[in-house]
Amino acid sequence: MEKAFDVLVIGGGMAGLSAGLWCSDLGLSCAVCEARAVGGQLGWIHNPIRNYPGLEAADGREFREKILRQARSAHFELIEAEAEGIDCEAMRVSCSDGTSYAGKALILAMGVRRRELGVEGEREFRGKGILESGSGEREKVKGKDVVVVGGGDAAAENALILSRLAKRVTLVHRRERLTARSEFVEEIRKLGNIELLLGAQVRTFVGSDWLESVEVVRGDSVASVEAQYAVVRIGVAPNSELVAGQVETDASGYVVVDAFCGTSLPGVFAAGDVANPVAPTLVTAGGMGATAAKATLQRVKSGQRI
Numbered sequence: 001m002e003k004a005f006d007v008l009v010i011g012g013g014m015a016g017l018s019a020g021l022w023c024s025d026l027g028l029s030c031a032v033c034e035a036r037a038v039g040g041q042l043g044w045i046h047n048p049i050r051n052y053p054g055l056e057a058a059d060g061r062e063f064r065e066k067i068l069r070q071a072r073s074a075h076f077e078l079i080e081a082e083a084e085g086i087d088c089e090a091m092r093v094s095c096s097d098g099t100s101y102a103g104k105a106l107i108l109a110m111g112v113r114r115r116e117l118g119v120e121g122e123r124e125f126r127g128k129g130i131l132e133s134g135s136g137e138r139e140k141v142k143g144k145d146v147v148v149v150g151g152g153d154a155a156a157e158n159a160l161i162l163s164r165l166a167k168r169v170t171l172v173h174r175r176e177r178l179t180a181r182s183e184f185v186e187e188i189r190k191l192g193n194i195e196l197l198l199g200a201q202v203r204t205f206v207g208s209d210w211l212e213s214v215e216v217v218r219g220d221s222v223a224s225v226e227a228q229y230a231v232v233r234i235g236v237a238p239n240s241e242l243v244a245g246q247v248e249t250d251a252s253g254y255v256v257v258d259a260f261c262g263t264s265l266p267g268v269f270a271a272g273d274v275a276n277p278v279a280p281t282l283v284t285a286g287g288m289g290a291t292a293a294k295a296t297l298q299r300v301k302s303g304q305r306i
Helices: 014-025 040-044 060-072 153-163 182-190 282-302
Strands: 003-010 030-033 049-052 055-057 077-079 083-087 092-095 100-108 112-114 145-149 168-173 194-198 201-207 211-218 221-226 229-232 236-238 268-270
Touching (some): 003 014, 003 282, 014 040, 014 282, 030 100, 049 060, 100 282, 145 153, 153 168, 153 182, 153 229, 168 211, 182 194, 211 229, 268 282
Parallel strands (some): 003 030, 003 100, 030 077, 100 268, 145 229
Antiparallel strands (some): 112 236
16 A cells, blocks of 8 residues: 655655655655665764754764654654655655555755776675775774775875774775865875875785785776775765656766756656755755755645645
């Protein structure tokens, strides 16, 4: 049997939870669908959060708990199942547990995922040398050789964090210069145990039961870099596959929205990182969730597709 709500929110990260809280305050019946970890990318943040106005936390997990305390007292339903199909035109969502839900409006808040290199050994050595987080797992690399892949802020920051404990960090980037902010680059160049391998690409991760080395292609040559640990930070990709072709997306797959978080299809809104490639932060995700929720109120009251 299909259960109906005023608003269906797909994704339980910062944007989705914000949308749920605002729908609750606005008197809209709302369901937030999240199959994995509620809080989304908050689980990725291992550093102190000091730039969210009025709220600080030791890390993303503590921040998530504070948000969830609010959510538990709000009047929206949390559906812990994976959305397998989204019909934007019909405003229906089918989930992995066989349930389905209908809404008068949809808010897409599926967030992003870390990009993968797509090379041999990348998935096989996940948890067997390839780390999820340099910051969160820094103690593991003490006295070890580490490869960090990427050239942006995330890669540079991971390299700096790990260099404090690692014997050597090799930062591999496909371009001839790092794109990270200048202060990170300057600090990297000052440290004696960070080696830059620019204009190079990872070909494969090598090992038996554990990561042992990383094969890197540079020009016409192939080099083997000894490494017991590695971190891949080459950006993120939006989780928009389920709505591709139903609402407008840009060339990178991000959902295109207007000032009210409305998509190209009336009645369908998008909030958070899945619709924000320019400024993906906790503040903007929360604000977009609130904006989308308020925009749905007009639709639900009027019964029209806005």
